[in-house]
Amino acid sequence: MNHIEVLKFFIEDTLSTYSSVNHGVFDEIRPQILKQIQLLPGFKNLTEKEREHYYNVAVREYQSVNPIEINPSLSLTKKGFRTWLTDQRKKEMPADYISRYLTYLSGKGRSQKVIDEISSSSEKILSKLGDPRSLQRFYVKGLVVGSVQSGKTGNFNAVINRAIDAGYSLIIVLSGTMEDLRSQTQLRIEEDVIGEGTLDIKKDTKGDKGVGTRRKFGEQGDKEQPVPQVFSITSYRSDFRKSVKESDFSLNNKNILVCKKNTGVLKNLLIWLSEYLNENKEKHDIPFLIVDDEADNASLNNLGKKGVEYASKINGHIRALLDLFTRKTYLGYTATPFANVLQDRNGPSANRWQVSYRLNGQQAEKTFSQVDNIFPDDFIELLSPPSNYVGAKQIFETVLDDSLKLPLVEIVRDSEAAFPARISIGDNKYRAATRDDVYPQSLPQSLKEATQCFILSIALRLSRLAEMRDSSLANPHHTMLVHISRFIPWQNRTKEQLQLYLLELKKDIENDLPNDQNRIYGAMEQVWSRYYANIVQNVRSYLPDGYQDEFLSSRNFGDIKNLLIEAIRDIDVKAVNSETGDRLEYSRDASGNGKKFIAVGGNRLSRGFTLEGLTINYFIRNTNYSDTLLQMGRWFGYRPGYVDCCKLFTTTDAVDKFDSTTRTIEELEVEFIKMNRLSRTPADFVLRVRKHPGTLKITRPSILKNVATVKWSYQDQLVQSTRFQVNNADLIQDAWNAFRSFIGEYASVIEYSSENGFFLINLQAYDLLRFLQLPNTFIDFEIRAIGRFIELCLEGNKLKNWTIAIKATGDGGVLRASETGLTADLKMSMRAGPKKDSGKFRSLFVTDGRFSASGRSANIVASGSDFALLLSESEKIKAEKAFYDEKDKDEKNNRTGKKANIPERVYREEMTDDHGLLVVYLMDLKYIFLQNIGDEEMKEMIDKNGIDTSIPLIGYAIGFPPISPDPGGEYVHGDYGIDEEEAAEEWDEQLEATED
Template identity: 30%
Template sequence: MTSAEETAAQAELLENVIATAQRLVKAEKDKSKITPTFIAEKVRLATAMFAGDSPYVVDQGKAVVTLIQRFSHRIGKSTTLKDNVGHFDWLTAARKRDWHYWRRYRDFLESKLSDTVVDGLDEATDDILGLLEDPQRRDDWDRRGLVVGHVQSGKTSNYSGLICKAADAGYKIIIVLAGMHNNLRSQTQMRLEESFLGYETTVDRDPGMPIGVAEFGEDLKTNSATTRADNGDFSKAIAKHFHGISPEERPWLFVVKKQKNVLTALLNWIQTRVADSTCASDDRKLVTKLPLLMIDDEADNASVDTGEQMFNDDGTPDQQHQPKTINSLIRQVLHSFTRKAYVGYTATPFANIFIHHKGATTNEGPDLFPRSFIINLAAPSNYVGPARMFGKLTKDGRKGALPLSRDIVDHYDSGLDSGWMPPKHPKTHVPTYDGQEIIPPSLQEAICAFVLACATRELRGQGDQHSSMLIHVTRYVDVQSHVCKQVEEAVRRMRQRIVRGIGSDEILAQLHKLWNEDFVPIRDQVAELSPVEEHPSAMPSWDEIRAVLPEVLNDIKVRPINGKAKDVLDYATPGAALKVIAIGGEKLSRGLTLEGLCVSYFVRTTKMYDTLMQMGRWFGYRSGYLDLCRLYTSPDLVTWFCHIADASEELRDELDFMAEAKLTPEQYGLKVMSHEVLTVTSPLKMRNAQTLSLTYSGTRPQTIVFHRDAKIQQQNLDATDSLIESLGGGSEDSPKYERDGDQDSWPNARLWKNVDVDKVLTFLGAYATHPNATSAKAPVLHEFISKMVDTGQLAKWSVALLGGGTGEGDEHIFPGGTPSTRYSIRKTDDSADPEKLNAKSFAIGVLTDPKDEGVDLGDEVWREALELTRAAWKRDDARNRVTSPSVPSGKGIREVRRKIGGDSDRGLLLLYPLTPYFYKDKARDRLIVPGWSKPIMAFAIAFPASANPISVEYEVNLLYWMQEYGPSE
């Protein structure tokens, strides 16, 4: 037996012991008895059961740690927005009694995951299937929904479970739209062979070796029209061999790319070989006897029609609109079935929600708007997502971030469009550092970090698991080839020196320094930020690391990822624990899973929400090696990642509130369009759109981008002074409230209530917001408020001037006040970078403190906002939500704002004097104020939620978005 076969046999034995011990633990009905000691006893029993069948020794300690983690996992509840018009409830316990596909998939999952996670997946897939239609229902039906997960959080497991249940229920054709590239399609095919088919597909499409669920149930003779091979997609040639499908057959699986030729061949086959009827109104070929389930993986990519459909004066869609090719073909496939369900899966759903809910055309039928439901999935507690990676945003900076990010500053020459990998480079670019075709020191360090991570995992008993490093620095394949050669050379040089022991002092010293100064202390810091059961193991000694370095370096392979299926096949090879450095660009951007990802070296110019978030391959599950993970990227991209992660959280909160209020997906759409950060996505996802339509009801726009121009700063300060002077002396100074015994107070603040809207409108007319701001545009806000006033809303306001802080700057006396230099401090994105002072704008991360929205709320209304916040709140450990809220959220406050003081509604204008813009002059050790030393005036507006919201439109500067945020896909 080879060493690889021995490793595979040992891993299989350990898996069997863990699975058996898990069943023994699960059998205990009194959950209070499930302690580490109890688990260890069951592991000993399970080990004894297998002792006579194997010559290998079981690592019982590893089995115990694995099971302690599994039994401590938690998962929150999914949140659902739904529209049940024309839908009939049908999913009952009786219907599920004899299900086979799901039963064997559940058993398969329970051998690898905790019962809690499997139970959560069972419940979530029941929810989704129940919102689809009963496949045994004979009349026409069409259900379209969207499932929102987290990046790398297990969406494939979810739709695998949904497919199994749909097959059990009677869906006969299952189409999975699996990305744009061969490697992702092949990876998805292999995952479904493991979870649904139970066999490896072969070139001739006959069942091959049994895998996955085959071990947990009978062979269900399921058909697959596609295979795992590079050329295993559906095609004209394949279609010739497939004839009609009878309703009595087992279901057919199609895993296909979103590619014109593939979808065209599939559509033609359906219409010529499967259709059994003709539409009376337009002679379309129709399939009436076979219900269809279509799963759209990464549904916001390629599926969305980026051309803006025109609508007639009466609001009906222009039936002659020509959708983009992929969108058209997907819809035509759906339009060929009288009974069909479409479910999109994505972690970045905002393009899907921008789809017009009324969009429809003659040939394609309705657009893909998820009108039936949107489900927001919760992730298990051991998921590492943006909330854990980057922490929570507060007015004092980010709190609770894992210390795993490392700044890259040497990948290009500052101020020059040159260097190893400048932000903008042509496809002919040759990466050079210091005049040589070599990698920069930061990438050399990242490779060293990967070597140390691999060595530590080996010594922690994880040598039988895959370890990967991601290098993603350019979208051009030719430039990736240069990077690949340079990395191969760096690894080869390191391998030769350490394996041979010749000339190794320098590289060993670099590794030793990184080990002592980074890896050892970071282990303890990660432990402090993690629950006890997730604490990483103790670090081995440097001598132990040094001893395994030659073996580790011999195992490391460097591989380009170019979209071929072979890029993922090695992960599926039994007994082969890969240690791979994967170098790619867009082929790595979506869906493709890099097993055991430890180190990421990431430089991309895009700041587009969905594109950037999807590139976050480093999110996911890192059991036993989270402390070894590293993200090497630019400070600018970390800032944007934090920014969009916060925006995503805010919109998930919005969905939770709307679900509690029993609202529909259609009503959610306007909320997304109005978001101050995510509006950067919409113009590029709707490339023909010249205007953006939004509503501010229930939102809190805030100024986070500012002019540097001193004249404009003076104009905005004058506008603020004029407003305060017009409000008179009737302010409430330093407002405070009891709040159920815990006092809320705003020292140095001034509050005016019952302010006429005209004064707010005058302020907005005089204030100059930056033209590159998104939704916080003073003229658009002015128009929105004016329109709301015309409908009898927003007639009265509260205005608060918020002070505090210890910022430097000239004193300023606001009308009716006292001299003050106590301005609020908000960190700018570039406050320590003198080179950026020539820019015409600067930005801050966050303006408002969430409690500020309650500055004019009496205790009774405040408590009502708290009750609403708690009703919408769900525990979600993956999003750092573990304790029920003790204060209302901004969203909760805006929901009750219309009830303040008995008024029909009341807006709140918050005025913030910010510290003047500084940078540190190190040579003279003092702060320098570039041209402006008075307060910089910023504002936020809390708009009450409205049952009758008004929409406004504004022009979108497409060129600006392209220059500032980079390309979308």
């Protein structure tokens, strides 16, 4: 244990006697603990100042790590599932590898709650894999879903450690299609599982590392309790190539290989494993596990649409590999499971899988049988990220999650000229840009400012170095990602220009006077004021519950100004692509300082690869693959001591796609949780994903290519208008006039429920369809698809009756009955417009006139009970009781002692399938614009566009009850409209996966 670990142990032990803990307690226990440790080995030779430093770091680390919460993983299993991992089996099974790994994680400063959940979830996953001690043949297929950059690697390394303990003797980790990612994964496996391997990349030195420094296995390990060492013949520098397969590799050992999803590599494996078979033996009889990282990328069968006999190369090789073994498990990991559950799911093929290769200089062929598919029929496990994780839901639009969004996103509007996605061919016609077009001649201003932000972020982190020194949470590296194009010439040219720009900045910073406001220091202070002043000062107010970071000390520009010279020193610009051969190798110098990289890249930096100390992201990549776009979010993850340094410069189009994908994932996670509660199966979840309308927007087109139709459904869903156009006065007026006119038609039958605070209109479905056709201010709201779904319901004699409910008891201004045509006055709903410091929300509002309901959540529903309008009192009480009974089982809710708010689904799910509910929220437009008195920019926007703020903004929330059988309709999409850019990008990825 190092100094910080020892002190944290003493702190935790001392605090265990306290009934409550506040900041003052740490000063109170300081003398006691410093006295206890002063004679311990490693402490007695330290000065009093050094012991004080270690204590202060340990306290901050403890305060940052201890509050972290993490929910347990959830799972869906196939019908009739029974685990082999009984209590008796657990007692008999060794725990050498997993206990060593968990102990190692503890020493790296991980929260004990997180370590406990890694232990628990990995055991749950192991219990669903095939039993490696079984004498019966088995083939188990599972999928683990976690958030991007949230620690999936840590989980699958825990599973691998448990699998070795359980008896799996050959494990192949498939790690993306890029060698950079494979090498990174190899190093992580050596550190977390094997315990030995490459220590210094440049010198290629090898030795004990990671878990191996805690306890050694094998011949050099514990003599009294010997544990077989797991071997890896792949290394940081070498995948499974011909020279490797001819080396001393025995299946009598426990082996783990880290391989690319590459046709040449997988072919080598197939040939070697088939040749290793004994005579008269068709298959290997050792327990075999494939762990497929980024399982939605390259592994799936994109040719299965042509029939059972067809498979894409990577998929065919994986299936042939699996069929070489009698006892095998396929375990996929991904953050975007859409493609995995939408993939073609053909049965076993009668055809043999043919592989061509060179043998003694001659062309040879070998045929293999295949397993039918790698579809996760047996189980799907959903991992929850810890509360200190910053992911899509903390940055982009959500409906259910109401945490305040971190203002990290800055909208880029000047990149099209420098990095055009399309080229003019005259007569207002365009074509997609190609790698042969003229690439950028100058950097856009936004990229220059992003580079200045990177320098400021380094200086800010350097200013906190003394406070974080010796903490296991400290990251010494600094990285900026510039993701501008998949075209290599564009990347290389951008690298050159960035190098020239950095030289210019370095010269100015080193030579100008720090107090000269008219030169570089003045310019840098302006950049600080625009991008950093607010977030650095107020970052704690943006952190979600359970996220505490005691290293985020406040700073102003004066605190960091003198560190700019050091900050800009030794920044290395790399173009990470196949042409340059540039690589990101993170190592420390003799003084312990890390690297400073600006990484310019495309596909090689888009999936799985971890960029250490990433702060600034300039991301204007144009792609229609929204699930891939989410995977490109290398900025998601953990940023102890520097989350307020981070910025994402991106386009409006990218924000829209991130928002859409985030909302869809959020909704499907809720479905998963519900299905887990109801003990449903993977097949049920697959069906739900397939029918979710949002899935069509985010799934890789090749998965659906040439498919005539795709099912979709709104049953058992809440659908809301979440975005509005607020800079078009005529549109707002037309929507309000049409709404009042429609309401006027029903004046004689409008009821007012004073108990619930709603005006109610009961009408037939066809009248509701007419209401949905009224003019509106909605952006990205699928009125036509919703209308078509209701029509399909009517064909099945469902949703014949509807109620339009108009909310009358908001917190906004009063609308008189004479203005609305209703029978009484109402108070409008109140939704806040974006403040000046709200980043992308403000930019999109002021510049594009786009309003999302708030900076916390796009949810316009005022209260979950709004959807109890169609229930009787007894039905409402019954629904609430069932909800609280379920919550009482939740240990986390019992700990907090808070009574949970009841979500709308609790009531909506009790509605009958012949009656739907549309709730109208009339939002106070004056408050949206003028919540802050004196906001001159908003006043100017009102005057410029002639906005009448006395008119409300109209929002809909439509509650669809559960409907069985599901009337789900079909989107006809033909070839899915793949354009040249998409087709070319997919071709590039296929080339990367097939390079030998």
